[in-house]
Amino acid sequence: MTCNRVLAATPWALLALLLSTVSLTAGAEAKAISAADLRAKIQYCQDCHGPSGRGTVGGYLPIPRIAGQTPEYIERQLLAFAHSMRDKNSSLGITSAHSLSPAMRLLLAAHFSGLNPAPIGQGPRNLVATGRTIYEEGVPTDNIPACSGCHGPSAKGMNKIPRLAGQLDSYIVRELTNWSKVRGQNPLKAGASAPMKHIAHNLSAAQIAALAAYLSYLKN
Template sequence: MSHAADRGKGPVSRQSIESKIEYCLICHGTSGQGFRGYYTMPRLAGQQPQYIENQLHAFKEGRRLNPIMQNVVTGISPGMIQPLAEYLRSLNAAPHGGGPTEGAGLGKRIFEVGLPDANIPACAVCHGPDARGTRQIPRLAGQLYWYVTKTLTNFSRERGQRGEDSSGIMAPVARNLSPAQISAVAAYVSSLR
């Protein structure tokens, strides 16, 4: 297999894909369950393949800002993206949990019915009643509490920076959530399987 193939000019070798999967799992956990450390890495196990593909392209194109991932995606050829996404979806790691249980009731209510007075729709409208997402809408079930908290808190700085970024729809929702509400939603979705 030539190096040109791994750069996207032909089929990608199974060995190249397996090597890249191993590389991804160094940070995202051996089962794709995510990792809480100095940098919290999201759970990729069971994630929607189209969502993963879209996010990798967003990092490559600078539509999603994260210096670690923007560096990592330079080593991912176009031909690797779909097989990586499909593999990650096949993983079924148990939820990491770790969120405060006292806020999960409020989180469930926000997830299921939203906060109409604050112009916050139910999360379930887009992410599905079981929080597993669909196509380009991410799975939230089992996502790390700390990652969801960080993502919602920093959404406007890290995502939706350009008009063509479909994740920008979340920016006003995230801005309208209080820190306690963000914690509650994160606690609820992190407990789901």
């Protein structure tokens, strides 16, 4: 398309042209990252999140599973750490997220979302059936909606709604028990964490334990 023809085009066509240029730029930047740089960064993430990204337990903090997570959610959380929207005590996560370029975030999100190792599955087995019922049906008397309505019937998540299947029992308990202390810390940018705030507050410790146990064994 020549310059004159672009100028003569309708505003919608111009917008489409601009958008395609933006995505081409992101793609070009991603290609500019060498395979060795990407491998080194993946290795760095794996040192904490485990070789297959399925999380690690037993340390100071549970380090969550990121394998099979939706790419949109991974990218969003890396930004959330960089913008101090998540718990400042997990400063290791924040430090590592600051140094990532947008293109590197994109490649790392694509890499980890493509993995699907078996879950570690550490939750108490006797709570699984109760957890499943709450996940699928909610608890209307306690004002708790069905989790499946947003996170999906098999907890695979979608776009910015995270996958929960196979997530660590101890990590889910920590997030849901402390939601207002560990999420949405930057009030100007807390929007995406908002839907979970009331749900987390309405859940009892016993309900959280059951949900976490159920999700910790779920495979996809």
